[in-house]
Amino acid sequence: MPESCVNQGMCGTDIPLWLNGSHPRLEDGVVSRQVCGSWYGDCCYFKSYPIQVKACPGNYYVYEFVSPVTCSSAYCADVAHITMTEAPTTAMVDPCKELNCTADEWCGESNGVYGCFCNENHPRPGNDSYDSKEECESSSGTMSLSRCQLFEAGFSADLLHLSDPNCTGTIQNGRLVFHFNNDDHICGTSLMANGTHFIYENTIQGGAESGGGPIHRKKYLELQFSCIYQISQTLSMDTELTPLQSVVHKNLPDGQGMYQVRIVPYQDAALSQPYNGSVKIVVDERIYVGVFVQGVDSRQIATVIDSCWATPERDQHHAVRWHLITNRCPNSADKTVEVLQNGVSTTGLFSFKMFAFNGNYQKVFLHCSIYLCLLQNNNCAEDCVPGFHPRVGRSVNNHDLASISVGPFIWTT
Incomplete structure (x- = not known):
């Protein structure tokens, strides 16, 4: 005025x-x-x-x-x-630019919410299933889902989480990725056991709403997934020309874990002097054998040596054999066998004195059968009391039986 x-x-x-x-x-x-x-x-x-x-x-x-x-x-x-000034305006934000839809997706709006839809050629397994990918390693796991399939089903990626609501997913190349481990990112994961496997389980979950006025059509998503580790395997060393250490990688189907089993002969109980190359061992000389499992959670899983035996040839099923460990305890017929560590960690250790097979045999091949066990209340260790027959069978906490061989040992007199 x-x-x-x-x-x-x-x-x-x-x-x-x-x-x-x-x-x-x-x-x-x-x-x-x-x-x-x-x-x-x-x-x-x-x-x-x-x-x-x-x-x-x-x-x-x-x-x-x-x-x-x-x-x-x-x-x-x-x-x-009067000075004409323009009122301040709020910069328009392109919701599609923030979503970064991939080449397999396109940005659009559904019920007032922008998201990434799947292209026509995107695989769609069905209304009741989702394009999922799972990876398991030791005590960790990763599960990823197609973002566009979730959005088309009415579930926004930022509303989904694992059993622990604080563990949300991240978008990586058009997929919603969830990760857990047993170190500092447990995310509500549970560890269970049955007679043949141990299993890490978790659930992707979250809600979505649609409707208006006095009604709603709220729905909830629960996708349970697991990492399964099998118990048993039987393995032998490939050739007698390599050092006396046999390594096997165990590859399991999708959704199952991988671990490694090794058996190594040593000259001492401290496992500081391994035998290598062509080995000649004097009869009645003590030998130490370590059995190692790598790739599993050593805080929750122990290696149990179930049995060990020797054969004069590479075949672990050879008719001529000598038992060193049976039912997790030393063979009572061989007083030289000592089980030094069994069922307390991922490393097993035993020793015996070298011997020779009768007949026209010059070599000794060693085979062991091991299994994995969940450490609960020290239930994996075996109490081998002289004069008592060891118990037979394994509890449901024991998992993944495996056999592995090493040799040959060439004995000398």
């Missing part, structure tokens, strides 16, 4: 009203100002009721007017001094 007299007949009215006083500053807040109307040469012939004025950031004012005193009056605007 103008702050000085406005002549009669201006502003499109007979009695123009102007502000009799100065405009306030920002720090003044709301102030009252007198309004005058010009008539018959008197700039303030009519005195209107006071109005309220407030200065606002952005160099503009807000007025609270009252009704003019006469119907021939109107408030004036000082258009010559």
Whole structure:
């Protein structure tokens, strides 16, 4: 509004009203100002009721007017001094740009929410299943799902989580990826055992809503997945020309884990001097044998040596054999056998004195059968009391029987 007299007949009215006083500053807040109307040469012939004025950031004012005193009056605007400024605008954000849909997806809107839809050629296993990929290693696991399939089913990736709600997924190349491990990212994962496997289990879960007004069509997603580790295997060393160490990698089907079993002969109980190359061992000389399992969680799983035996040829099923360990305990017929460590960690250790087979045999091949056991209340260790028959069979906490061979040992007299 103008702050000085406005002549009669201006502003499109007979009695123009102007502000009799100065405009306030920002720090003044709301102030009252007198309004005058010009008539018959008197700039303030009519005195209107006071109005309220407030200065606002952005160099503009807000007025609270009252009704003019006469119907021939109107408030004036000082258009010559009005500075036209554009109101601040909020930058438009492209929701599709933030989603980063892949070449196999396209961005669109469903029920007011933007997301990535699957292209026509994207594999769709069905309404009740999802394109999933699982990886298991030791005590950790990763599960990934197709983001666009989840969105088409009504589930937003940012609303899904593992059994622990704090463990959410991350988008990687169009897939929602969840990860857990048994170190510092457990995420509600449970470890269970049955008679043949031990199993890490978790669940991808979360809700979605649709509907409006007095109704809703809320739905909830629960996708259970597991990492399964089998118990048993039987393995032999490939060739007698390699060092006396046999390594086998166990590859399991999708969703199952992989671990490694090794059997190594040593000259000492500290396992510091392994036998290598072509080995000749004097009869009645003590030999130490270590059995190692790698690739499983050593805090929860132990290696149990179930049985060990020797044959004069590489065939572990050879009719001629000598038992060193049976049912996890030394063969009572061989007083030289000592089980030094069994069922307490992922390393097993035993020793015996070298022998020779009767007949025209010059070599000794060693074979062992091991299994994995869940460490619960020290239940994996065997108490081999002399004079008592060891118990037979394994509990449901024992898993993944494996046999592995090493040799040959060439005995000398």
